Amino acid sequence: MTDDLAVATSTDSAPRHLAPGDVGLVSPRDFVHAAPFTFKSGQTISGFTLRYETYGRPNATRDNAVLICHALSGDHHCAGWHSPNDKKPGWWNNLIGPGKAVDTNRFFVVCANVLGGCQGSTGPSSINPDTGRPYGIAFPFVTIRDMVRSQKMLLDHLGVTELHGVIGGSMGGMQALLFAIEYPHFTRRVLAMATTGRESAQAIAFNEVGRQAIMQDPAWNHGDYPREGGPRVGLAIARMMAHITYVSDASMDRKFGRKKKETAAGDAYTFDMQFEVESYLRHQGQSFINRFDANSYLYITRALDQFDLAQAYGSLEAAFAPVEADTLVVGFTSDWLFPPEQNRALALALLRAGRRASYAELSTDLGHDSFLLESEQLYTLVRGFLERDQLYTFDYAI
């Protein structure tokens, strides 16, 4: 996902992290699972760490937890601020907080960096205890199921007895659906947005171009590179291209159009940067390489490509047969990466399997990243799904 939708809002001179509805200053914690973990691939590691954040408090029965699952390039920091000087809050700060759509006055919100990630959770850039060096591509192949299983261990560790809800967009939506399939008694509500039961050939194709950009960069060196080095050119190009798939023709045109850089040379016959959009993409690529590991990018995109509910369980209906959760799938009209049809197909399969499922489709022109949109309509839907209004009583006097 892109990182420019969650814009900090400040009120006058009050510090942003003290604004009403903001969870304020938060710090990540580490969950250490000190026993061997076997991946779906059959490969094993001796233990793992998940970095996570929580907002709000668990209730007495510990059944008010809402798990937030992040997308490909997201992390555990989904709300609040790490320091008053942060440029931006957590990536879903507009949705999560006291009195917000995911109300931290009611819910105990948990968000973890996925297994295979690079923001503090165990992944290919972590040190392999057997060699004392980073795993690199010796790290086991990660699947969405491995991400879900490891997060379930974290929730068990936190004493969560039942998930009030699990919410995610894109890859986060895949995890949310899998929670309901793998842990039906544990998962009461699933809210999956801008997601799919399996990627189309086009989505796999984009991921493959990203991986090739990384792997064809000589600095990738078969995944063996120092922490501060690595295939920075390849990773930046992968990000530049992926970023285009997260937005839309209309939103890019509105933001940049054919605007030229002020510094652009008067001469058009040059390959120097000329258009605003070029400068923007280069910036996206550069800021990404400072926070993301190239090998993690390979692993997580591979996990996305391999995810196929219909193939794994025989059919989508068979996959959803055990689900007990109330499910809400939300598609976005301008999402051409995981388009509305793929979201609709999930809700229809859930209904055919006899499950309680809803489908809503929001008209936006922001593309795949629309799930991060600041939209009162979306907030009302999310809040309504999590909180459900009190029962209507019927006036029988006709």
Next chain:
Amino acid sequence: MPLVAKRTVDMEIIGDWVEPSTRVLDLGCGDGALLDYLVQQKKISAVGVDLDFNKITACVRRGLAAYQGDLTQFLRAVPDRHFDRVICSRTVHELANPTEVINEALRVGRTLTVGFVNHGFWKNRVHALLHGRKIRNEVYKTEWFDSRPANPVSVADFESFCAAKNIRIARRAHLAGDWRTPCRTLPNLLAGFALYDLAR
């Protein structure tokens, strides 16, 4: 403050017709008032379909399962006899393809309940005769230029459609112009609202 929804006579009649603990699909469910009533009265398992995002939100807030999308496309995705009953209440005059929707509804459900405003009601006829303009009253609230395209239907139209398509009318209820009192004679002229239970 308790949330209060108004029960209407057509809701009451449909409530009488619906068997308890059955699977019910509402085509054009709006904000889910009818389904909510049926869930509370008859413990049905409910699914609604509507085109509008805010209507779906209203259903979700009531704890109902609701699908945003086109009725025909939704019905095509549902297996035969998936529902015990399909309801098409106050929407049939807005369908672009009533024959297909009704056929599909009778495929996915054992019974189809249709409720509609009788366009053959005598006041409508008088209005048309006297004014020669689009009818405007409590039911038809908007001017022509503020109205969606509609395909008004009368009791006689509907019954001849059923006969032509070999659709069995299992039950019918006609309400007078007040939409409350039962109407027992000349329904095409005297009924304001009509309800039908259909089967193959």
